[in-house]
Amino acid sequence: MDSQQFRDCAITVIDMLADYYDNIRDRKVLPSVEPGYLIKTAPENAPEQPEKWEHVLKEFCEIVMPGVTHWHSPQFHAYFPHGSSFGNIIGSLLSEGIAVMGFTWIASPACTELEVVTMNWLGKLLGLPEEFLNCSPGPGGGIIQGSASEAALVGLLAAKDKMVRKLLRRDPDIDTELIKTKFVAYASDQCNSCVEKAGVLGSMKMRLLQSDSNCKLRGETLRKAFEEDKAKGLIPCYVIANLGTTGTCAFDPLYELGPVCKEESVWLHVDAAYAGAACICPEYRYIMEGIEYVDSFDVNVHKWLLVSFDCSAMWVRDSFDLINAFDVQRIYLDDVKSDANVPGSEEIVPDYRHWQMPLGRRFRSLKLWTVLKIHGAEGLRSHIRNHITLAKHFVTLVRADERFVVEPEPVMGLVCFRLKNDDSSTKQLLKNLTAKKEIFMVACMYRGRYVIRFVICSRLTTKEDVEVSWNIIAKETSLISRPTQEKKAIKAASKEPLYYHKNIPMETVNNFYERSK
Ligand code: PLP
Helix, strand or coil: CCHHHHHHHHHHHHHHHHHHHHCHHHCCCCCCCCCCHHHHHCCCCCCCCCCCHHHHHHHHHHHHHHHCCCCCCCCECCCCCCCCCHHHHHHHHHHHHHCCCCCCCCCCHHHHHHHHHHHHHHHHHHCCCHHHCCCCCCCCEEEEECCHHHHHHHHHHHHHHHHHHHHHHHCCCCCHHHHHCCEEEEEECCCCHHHHHHHHHCCCEEEEECCCCCCCCCHHHHHHHHHHHHHCCCEEEEEEEEECCCCCCCECCHHHHHHHHHHCCCEEEEECCCHHHHHHCHHHHHHHCCHHHCCEEEEEHHHHCCCCCCCEEEEECCHHHHHHHHCCCCHHHCCCCHHHHCCCCCCCCCCHHHHCCCCCCCCCHHHHHHHHHHHHHHHHHHHHHHHHHHHHHHHHHHHCCCCEEECCCCECCEEEEEECCCHHHHHHHHHHHHHHCCCECEEEEECCEEEEEEECCCCCCCHHHHHHHHHHHHHHHHHHHCCHHHHHHHHHHCCCCCCCCCCCCHHHCCCHHHHHC
């Protein structure tokens, strides 16, 4: 591919993407393919000869697109949002376009420095205490990790290293390998799977403590667990608090967990992967009460802040805790600014390779930078507020239907609901809806009951889209609660168009194949 072909192809791709978003409502949210659909039909070997870009795009349309789940469809209500925006696409394109590595400052100075700048900007927008920011005089700072999973593991490994150093100061003769086997990490039974996995990967026993009836991990529960473990000769080392659990978006009270951790010098990490983003709106900062006790704090920018995976913003109170744990030197990695990692140094430019697991680092901050500039802080705030308002609208619709219960009390853009009768009807409802592929939601358990999670995910979602989703749910509910004969009649009659946005002319319906011919 020469630069002219690159230009032509890229223009076509951008057109395809613009059409995709303009017409996303014309697609079912879930694809109609069976497992193995692509594997079974793909050639066994990579092409020997270069293919024309037109052919590559044609195959993309024919082979890839039919197997895509449309995360940005307004009828995608599963998991949590995955960030997308035109600003993000531009940033990704630029980042991939210049394709630099930023493991040292000299490897690409802009890569390190723009990350420092954007992490300061974002930290301030979230209202984080200034000691977490690179721009503060202390050793705190922010880094973009690939995922909340990595952040949880990085925190765990740093906590382990810090605890070993502390114990060595007390007794230089301890067997450090033996002592590490006694370390224990704690989180609530509502934590994301990645938290438990951090324990597995970091070889630390992870105790998932029972949350209260509101799915929160309470300070007293943590204190009791510490005491039990200490009595067994174990050493509490690391706690992960949730600010917004994946199931029901519950918030662990940092103001209760923090003092317990402080008493034992235990590292407190906050997994605020989804809901932490809401702190850019001052009215939601109450969730961070107790942040003064926290050692590390992570928000997935790639969830609710219009930036795509992988962009997880992690701040630490003391970056030397990371550097001490991860600094491995090689002569070929010597930088022009070798003072950067010396405690007390005046350097303002971090060597981020010592703050993370891999050596290599992509220019991820470009995506954050373009999004912050193209959408502005106000654009991001109104995106978050809009999602929360839309979730409230959905609650009103569900509560007006006496067949349903909304519980727990909805938080942020997540609404959990179930049918009033037994769990099997709610399960059947979700199963049927998933099979029809018009709307996508997943479930969780709340107080022993099966509830469906409805999350406002797409940045494109409108009030009308929420009503479309609700109508699909309500109609399916009527169908499963009626006798079989009646069900058949309803099915036969339900030929009317699915989508609310009937004003999109069919000729503009996205057709990648036609466009790329
Ligand atoms: N923590 C919470 C609360 C989550 O909801 C998720 C994913 O949805 C994660 C962590 C994992 O995020 P990542 O995929 O960035 O590791």
